[in-house]
Amino acid sequence: MKHSDSQPPFKRRWRSGLSLALLIVCLLPQLSLAQRLSMLHAQGSKVVDASGKEVVLRGFNVGGWLLQESYILKTDTLDSQARIRGGLLRTMSDQELEAFYAQYRANFVTKADIDFVAAQGFNCVRLPFHYDLFLTRQQRLERNKVSRSPRNPRTVDAYVQSLSQWYDQNQLFTDTQNLDGFRIIDEVLNWCAANKMYVILDLHAAPGGQGYDRNINDNFVPLDLWKRKDRQGRLIYQDITVRLWEKLSARYRQDPRVAMYDFINEPHKVNPENGLSNDNAEINGLYSRLINAVRGQNDQHLVLLEGNGYGNEYTNLTPDKLQVQDRRNIVYNAHRYWCPNDPKAADPNPNQINLLANLVAFRDKWQVPVWVGETGENSNEWFAGAVQGLNSQNIGWCHWNLKRVEGVTSLLRVRRYGSILTPEGRAALLRNVQFKECQPNRDVIAALTGPATVRTPFAALRIPGTIHATDYDMGRNGIAYHDAYAERTDYRKEAPTNNGSVYRNDGIDIQPIADKPSNGFAISDMASGEWVNYTVNVTKPGTYTLQARVKNDANTPAKLSVKLDDVVVGALTIDQTTSTTPWVTIAVPITALPAGKHTLQLYVEQPGASLSWLQFNPSTTPTNTQGGQ
Structure with missing residues (x-):
């Protein structure tokens, strides 16, 4: 008999009540923050809060933080986070690598950054993250083996089989109290809610990689999310993606601070050229599974779908084509870069929706909300035109990006630091990414937030x-x-x-x-x-x-x-x-x-x-x- 079972019943009840009371006291600050925001849902083509008031989400991406992208850090020759880690592992132990990344994550985005974003008038943050943050540190060591030898197919296969074993033994994403991913999300939710800002959870680097671009999805083999099977013949990366979202949903399903679940960032090159279908059948199948998995937990959060071709093409992904019972609260995404802002410019494919005319037409035809999850990487002139066009249609948007090394298009500019592969460079990077060391790009802020016809001094x-x-x-x-x-x-x-x-x-x-x-x-x-x-x-x-x-x-x-x-x-x-x-x-x-x-x-x-x-x-x-x- 366990010791607790030998206690008198009244003591067990007293201790149980005390534990519950302590839990409530600990949760009170979070509950108070959550109560300031209202759960969002779709009402026709609009996003509204619990009172039915329309909410247009305008905010910033915090890319480069929970998934390093080479161009953001000026490490372009390293190409992706896995290759950066592989370079670091030439001179660092696994434990030293984990310590560096823990410090990097602690410095790159803090409450001060979020407070600054809120002070500019934005009401949301899109949080791009890597699935490996939801692995235990011991499990990440298996992924490090591939980073050390990325061109060896046997190391990739061994990692896949480890994932399969963890999946079958229910050892993936289970320790929600201690895993880095859950801990960081909780922290961001608190920071944002304190500023009455919503958070969009964005799986930016999905298991296996959703496309060819290693910089974006940090893959070992292109398109493995759609193609890789384990020894049991399962599309194991898809199974793991579904399980991750089940765990995220279980934790946040009643949390109004979360505006949307962005299931998979920018699937691309999912096409016959790469041995896949010509009608997004694979993407439809996985999205349908993900929607059903989330709804199966009685979770009615908005879910954001991203089309093929970097988030914009929706053939066979329209609401009538999805293999789901519940079509409520689905939002369609566009990523707008390097395209005309002319409201009359249109693509002949009505399911290609990055142009304003197509975006509006798609919204109105299907009576679903649309949202521009990424836009930026252009000039202030383009930013102002894009914002003006989107705002005129009450379409929300999220600028890319918060920070960038020597970046003129981001909200904050990080000073040059040297090489991430040297101790001196890493020390400078950890210092320079801190909010207090960054320089605001005032012209970018003015272009995104100011009236279209106003001219203001840059300096006195x-x-x-x-x-x-x-x-x-x-x-x-x-x-x-x-x-x-x-x-x-x-x-x-x-x-x-x-x-x-x-x-x-x-x-x-x-x-x-x-x-x-x-x-x-x-x-x-x-x-x-x-x-x-x-x-x-x-x-x-x-x-x-x-x-x-x-x-x-x-x-x-x-x-x-x-x-x-x-x-x-x-x-x-x-x-x-x-x-x-x-x-x-x-x-x-x-x-x-x-x-x-x-x-x-x-x-x-x-x-x-x-x-x-x-x-x-x-x-x-x-x-x-x-x-x-």
């Missing part, structure tokens, strides 16, 4: 004083600046809108420079007819001398007009400079400037110049010289 600029050329105003193309190529609308055209891809995220081309003194950047590649605007405060009226730090690689002079409130007040002619003296300072007279707030404009009459800074100095005897100062 005064005359007399120095104006860095790259500190032009924030706003859309044609309002704050004019550039001939200000947004990328064709995924086949990979040319960046900002040739240097540094400092700002507009069409204006910016290059890093070593010239001193400067802010380290200069406007470059200025074509005829392009211009930039600066909001300036003239604190001392009068006549000025304008000095400009310039460069000209062309063999013909470049010319810039200087305007104040559309009136030409001076002109800059920049002769060709030399390789030995690439940057020179020129000085020209400026007509009298009135006091007050004005718009200063630099207009390109003839191309060729690069511009670092302008300096306005009061002068009664202006000069006109060019030399290498």
